[in-house]
Amino acid sequence: MASCFSENPLEQELSCCICLQLFSDPVTFHCGHSFCLACLEKSRSFKAGLSDNRCPDCRVENQNSEFAQRNLKPQNTVESYKAIVQETDEGAPQRGMEVEIVERKDVPSCSSLGEDGCEAMCNTGKDIADHSDSIEIKLSSELSKHSSRLTPVMMDIQAKIELVGDLLAKAKGKEAAVKTSSTRFKAEVKTVLEEMVELVRSYSTAGMELLEAQIRPREEVWETSVQALSYLHRQLKETELQVNTLLKEQDEVRVCKEIPEVEKLAASLIVEPQKFGTCDENEATINMTHMCEEMESRNNDLRVKLGAAQRRLRNILNPSEVTFDSETLHPCLVLSEDLKTVSFSVVKQPYPAGPQRFTNYFQALSSQSFSKGEHCWILQAEGCPWVLGLCYGGLPRSGTESGLESRSGAWCLMWYENLLRAYEGGRETPLKRTPFFQKLEIRLSFSKNCVTFSSISNVTGAKTHLHTFNVSFTEPVYLAVRMMSGQPKARITLCE
CATH class of the missing domain: 3.30.40.10 (Zinc/RING finger domain, C3HC4 (zinc finger))
Structure with missing residues (x-):
């Protein structure tokens, strides 16, 4: 024990x-x-x-x-x-x-x-x-x-538990929001990509149909000739067989009786080479000159539609992506292939007339409109005084009120005669004098309801605040540019 x-x-x-x-x-x-x-x-x-x-x-x-x-x-x-x-x-x-x-x-x-x-x-x-x-x-x-x-x-552990609980709840909320946003984003991208695939498929289908329309008649002609010649060849072989049979026949009465029929049949089987023709090497080669012209027209249409789809895709991937709209260009303005540079042309361009085209001033609007988010663009003007800013889509396209600086629903800066001015609703605000001005940054913030303009030094890249418009936007806005005078080398470019 x-x-x-x-x-x-x-x-x-x-x-x-x-x-x-x-x-x-x-x-x-x-x-x-x-x-x-x-x-x-x-x-x-x-x-x-x-x-x-x-x-x-x-x-x-x-x-x-x-x-x-x-x-x-x-x-x-x-x-x-x-x-x-x-x-x-x-x-x-x-x-x-x-x-x-x-x-x-x-x-x-x-x-x-x-x-x-x-x-x-x-x-x-x-x-x-x-x-x-x-x-x-x-x-x-x-x-x-x-x-x-x-x-x-x-007490410390309980405080940390409460803090982590709050952070966890917020993280779950953010996770749900991100997943929802990702789902919507993927759906938008998928729609554009499927549209591009459908455009290529339609182009391919139409091209093959056009090719078939060009080739089929030639094939049908020779198919008919082959059928006719085959039938004639078969009849001649049958007539030949009858003649050989008569040659071997010993009954003179019968031979005399059938010879006229055979002669008549042989005479009816006429061979006309010119009717059927002959196929030389040149005729065997397919000449698609007409189709080439037709396909070129379809190629242009495909490029335009794919370009529009690509721009929509870029706009989805980069909400601040902006290009100039060719349908708004004044006839004295020329748009670059990437749609980001507007240049002055002494010769008026044969653009089709339309309700969106400016006719009084050398102006152009962006293809994209903006109604939410935060955006930033840099524009570089060379060889001309200018007006740069934002406006609503309802800006008139002709008449004296179509100028950016003279219309309500527009917020812009003008650099003319070495003087920088700000315009809002047609009201002018002198800012400063400067003999040289090229790069301008425009920041658009829908969360802060403001548009901010800053200059960018070409040498150091330093930014200088110029002016801020406080605006409660009521409709989508477009990026707008104007050349104040026509100079041969004048141009305005959207920089990356």
């Missing part, structure tokens, strides 16, 4: 030496030894010769006639110890508890000390009881100390 006894010194002090378990309803003899009440009763019942007042440990007999006295202090200490052990086990990963244990020294038995020694042990028993109370106080104090250290840790 000794091998099962606890190695914990405090637990040894609070254990019964009979059952080797923590005290349960302990009683204490005058000699100072304590035991469980149930253990004493069992010991007395199994050992009939044991006196009721004799200590099972030291065998000293109590002088009092009463049975060993109840001792509440060990019981209270045991209960406190059990509570501390249970709480320590529950919070073992988070709490550290240090319990100071007074080393138990070997104490002689009552039999070796005699009555005086046993009385001294009684006092020792009292000291142990008092020490148990001090252990309980010590444990409570240490536990409270460590608990107070964990309070700020818990």
Whole structure:
């Protein structure tokens, strides 16, 4: 049984030496030894010769006639110890508890000390009881100390949990928004790409149909000739067979009778080479000059439609992508192949008349309109005074009110006679004088409801703020340019 006894010194002090378990309803003899009440009763019942007042440990007999006295202090200490052990086990990963244990020294038995020694042990028993109370106080104090250290840790963890929860909720919201935006974006790109595929497929189908229309008549002519010649060849072979049969015939009457029929049949089988013609090497070569002209026209149409689809695709991939609209060009303006440079032409171009074309001023609008987002463009003007800015699509195309600087629904800067001016709704605001001005940056912000103009140095690339219009836009706006005078090398370019 000794091998099962606890190695914990405090637990040894609070254990019964009979059952080797923590005290349960302990009683204490005058000699100072304590035991469980149930253990004493069992010991007395199994050992009939044991006196009721004799200590099972030291065998000293109590002088009092009463049975060993109840001792509440060990019981209270045991209960406190059990509570501390249970709480320590529950919070073992988070709490550290240090319990100071007074080393138990070997104490002689009552039999070796005699009555005086046993009385001294009684006092020792009292000291142990008092020490148990001090252990309980010590444990409570240490536990409270460590608990107070964990309070700020818990508060910090809870604050971090709340913060991470908020961040997680926002991240999930952003994730959903990004996925929705990506789905819509992919659908837009897919639509344009499928349109381009359909344009090429239609072009291919139409080309093959045109080729078939050009080739088929030639094939049909010779198919007819082959059929006619095959039929004639078959009849001639049959007539030849009849003649050979008559040549072998011995019956003179029959021969004389059938010869006229054979002669008549042979005479009817007339071969006309000029009717069927002959196919020389030149006729075998297909001449597709007409088809080439027709396909060139279709090629131009395909380039125009694919170009429009490509511009829409670029506009989806780059919302700030902008090109000039050829249908708005004044006849004295020429558009580059990439649709980003407008140049002056002394000779008027034979553009078709249309409701979108400017006729009074050397102006042009962008193909794209803008109604949301943030955009930035850089324009470079060379060889001419200019007006650059934004306007609504309803700007007149002819008359004096078609000028950008004289119309409401337009926000622009003018550089003319070395003076920079700002115009809004036809109202002029002088800005500054400058003899040289080429690059202009235009920033459009729908979130801030403003249009900002800045100059860009050709040497250093430094930006200088020029003017800002605060505008609450009510409809889509277009990028607009105007040449104030016609010069042979004048041009305005949309820079990357």
